Amino acid sequence: RKTSNRKSGSVYNPNMHTYLKETMLSEMNLRRGLDLNEFQLHYQPQVNCRTGEVIGFEALLRWQHPERGLIFPSDFIELAESTGLITPIGEWVIREAVKQISEWNKMGIENVTVSINLSPRHFLHHNLPFFLEQCIQEARIKPQRLVLEITENVAMEEQSAVTSRIKLLKEMGYSVSIDDFGKGYSAFIYLKHFPINEIKIDREFISELGSNMQSIGIVQTIIHLAEMLGLRTIGEGVETKEQWDILKQLGCSQLQGYYFSKPIEVNQINELFHKYGR
Ligand code: C2E
Ligand code: CA
Ligand code: CA
Numbered sequence: 001r002k003t004s005n006r007k008s009g010s011v012y013n014p015n016m017h018t019y020l021k022e023t024m025l026s027e028m029n030l031r032r033g034l035d036l037n038e039f040q041l042h043y044q045p046q047v048n049c050r051t052g053e054v055i056g057f058e059a060l061l062r063w064q065h066p067e068r069g070l071i072f073p074s075d076f077i078e079l080a081e082s083t084g085l086i087t088p089i090g091e092w093v094i095r096e097a098v099k100q101i102s103e104w105n106k107m108g109i110e111n112v113t114v115s116i117n118l119s120p121r122h123f124l125h126h127n128l129p130f131f132l133e134q135c136i137q138e139a140r141i142k143p144q145r146l147v148l149e150i151t152e153n154v155a156m157e158e159q160s161a162v163t164s165r166i167k168l169l170k171e172m173g174y175s176v177s178i179d180d181f182g183k184g185y186s187a188f189i190y191l192k193h194f195p196i197n198e199i200k201i202d203r204e205f206i207s208e209l210g211s212n213m214q215s216i217g218i219v220q221t222i223i224h225l226a227e228m229l230g231l232r233t234i235g236e237g238v239e240t241k242e243q244w245d246i247l248k249q250l251g252c253s254q255l256q257g258y259y260f261s262k263p264i265e266v267n268q269i270n271e272l273f274h275k276y277g278r
């Protein structure tokens with residue numbers, strides 16, 4: 001009774017109406033935002049774990065909405081994925097990151113990498129390799145400057161498609177990184193099947209490093225395994241000196257986190273380059 005009531009009544013429920021209107025609006029907004037160039041990339045430094053020297057950046061997407069202000073990916077990536085807009089948005093991210101690398105080249109900063117996040121759907125899109133190639137040729141940059149991050153939850157059913165895509169992109173000169181490593185339940189299966197270059201150790205393990213012996217053990221195991229497989233490791237979400245010290249002792253290759261810097265606008269990055277040089 002109740003269920004059927006709710007169903008038939010939902011059309012007239014004013015909250016529901018607002019809800020529908022808002023979600024429909026945001027899909028339209030998302031497309032409009034893309035067309036009007038309202039997206040931005042913020043960059044978070046990645047440092048060498050031993051020396052603290054900046055060796056690259058992760059590009060993180062932001063949406064500068066004219067009324068709502070700065071919107072973070074957690075508020076629109078899902079919608080972008082479900083509507084398929086994630087592929088054109090991802091292409092915008094690639095183009096923008098490549099443009100930035102080329103601008104840094106002109107400033108004489110030629111040795112930093114830029115990591116970008118690709119949704120599983122876009123990662124498997126037939127046009128991705130061509131699109132990447134076209135962008136880097138136009139901008140005259142080397143594929144070695146780009147790291148492609150995919151999350152651990154790329155569909156396991158598509159394992160063979162993912163494996164051959166990773167192989168192709170690596171042959172083309174790009175690096176491939178597994179994001180949020182350890183967050184899923186079958187993390188090690190990915191290592192067995194996917195010929196990646198880099199593992200990003202999930203923030204959850206890093207945040208517990210000072211207080212939880214199990215986390216130290218897990219991170220140590222991940223780093224040892226990565227070493228045996230010849231993979232780089234990045235500790236994500238490093239917020240304290242203590243976490244840095246532990247990760248240094250465990251032999252992690254790179255770090256990223258608020259301890260070093262939040263994701264910031266490119267202007268701020270360039271100011272730092274001017275101040276400290278390269
Ligand atoms: P992610 O790829 O795991 O990115 C790291 C997130 O952790 C970023 O959030 C970053 O701001 C945050 N973070 C970095 N250091 C710290 C720290 O020390 N402490 C804490 N608490 N957080 C830290 P952000 O920028 O809100 O991005 C969230 C997620 O959205 C990303 O997680 C990624 O999965 C997704 N995303 C971001 N940009 C893109 C994009 O261009 N394309 C796609 N498909 N997804 C994106
Ligand atoms: Ca990432
Ligand atoms: Ca991550």
Ligand code: CA
Nearest residue numbers: 151179180183
């Ligand atoms: Ca994540």
